[in-house]
Amino acid sequence: METIQYHPIGWIVSPFKDTVGVPRQAAGARDIRGKIEILDEFAAGLRDLDGFSHIVVVFHFHLVTSSSLTAHPPWDERDHGVFATRSPYRPNPIGVSIVCLDGVDGSVLRISGVDMIDGSPVLDIKPYIPELNPRGNVKVGWLAGKMDGMIRSCSGDR
Amino acid sequence: METIQYHPIGWIVSPFKDTVGVPRQAAGARDIRGKIEILDEFAAGLRDLDGFSHIVVVFHFHLVTSSSLTAHPPWDERDHGVFATRSPYRPNPIGVSIVCLDGVDGSVLRISGVDMIDGSPVLDIKPYIPELNPRGNVKVGWLAGKMDGMIRSCSGDR
Numbered sequence A, B: 001m002e003t004i005q006y007h008p009i010g011w012i013v014s015p016f017k018d019t020v021g022v023p024r025q026a027a028g029a030r031d032i033r034g035k036i037e038i039l040d041e042f043a044a045g046l047r048d049l050d051g052f053s054h055i056v057v058v059f060h061f062h063l064v065t066s067s068s069l070t071a072h073p074p075w076d077e078r079d080h081g082v083f084a085t086r087s088p089y090r091p092n093p094i095g096v097s098i099v100c101l102d103g104v105d106g107s108v109l110r111i112s113g114v115d116m117i118d119g120s121p122v123l124d125i126k127p128y129i130p131e132l133n134p135r136g137n138v139k140v141g142w143l144a145g146k147m148d149g150m151i152r153s154c155s156g157d158r
Helices: A040-046 A147-152 B040-046 B147-152
Strands: A004-006 A010-013 A033-038 A054-060 A094-105 A108-112 A121-127 B004-006 B010-013 B033-038 B054-060 B094-105 B108-112 B121-127
Touching: A033 A040, A033 A121, A054 A108, A054 B094, A094 B054, A094 B121, A121 B094, B033 B040, B033 B121, B054 B108
Parallel strands: none
Antiparallel strands: A004 B004, A010 A033, A010 A121, A033 A108, A054 A094, A054 A121, A094 A108, B010 B033, B010 B121, B033 B108, B054 B094, B054 B121, B094 B108
């Protein structure tokens, strides 16, 4: 099977030290502050990032050691295919979160809206650009009417 | 250096066979249709995905063989740090695109808004959930006032 290899560009610093009590979505963690410490060798890649209020963080769920093709959110009645959920127990445990960029100090990004665990390897950072979002009618399938439960829940709620 | 390994869950089928002429953003490719062929072993993970109008596709820029810490979009005057751009020539060549999900036929996803190259390995699929986007004022730094150029440009424009 084809293997794709990446290397961390940095690591998350977060108040969450293990998988219990972590907000399940950045949107439910708006007041949680943390940092991204970028390796010095990549610091030049941060130029001009400070003009953006939000960034897209692509990171590795490093404490996830298993995966499942179905996921059962604690605030819903039944299983769903894992690709129709944001469960971390995915075939490739990659997280994508949009967080607030509060400031850039050299190679350290100060962020808020942190829903990542301390020590998570960061693979990529992209600017958040709302103009790239879909226009018009967006359908959210089985999540319709369940946003509050999703955004407010934390790991370990079950 | 720590290495993180992933395996493709499927591949992109797209009209773009090489790096020339590809829309630089999914938002500039709304009418371009393609598919994602998911490996049969992961098909069970697609359950309930068909209720979503849009999906987030995490994929590998497989034709990218170099990276740079700066990027110079052809429609802008100067270089920027690569993490402040969506250039594919990144330390970890990971793409994140939001595309329309037109339908699910077994293990094949019919999509539109395709800005990926044919054969790109797909690492993950997540539902697109607009409620997870930032609320309120979003600042887009050096991109302010340049969205049209960004969204309309294609690779090879320079």
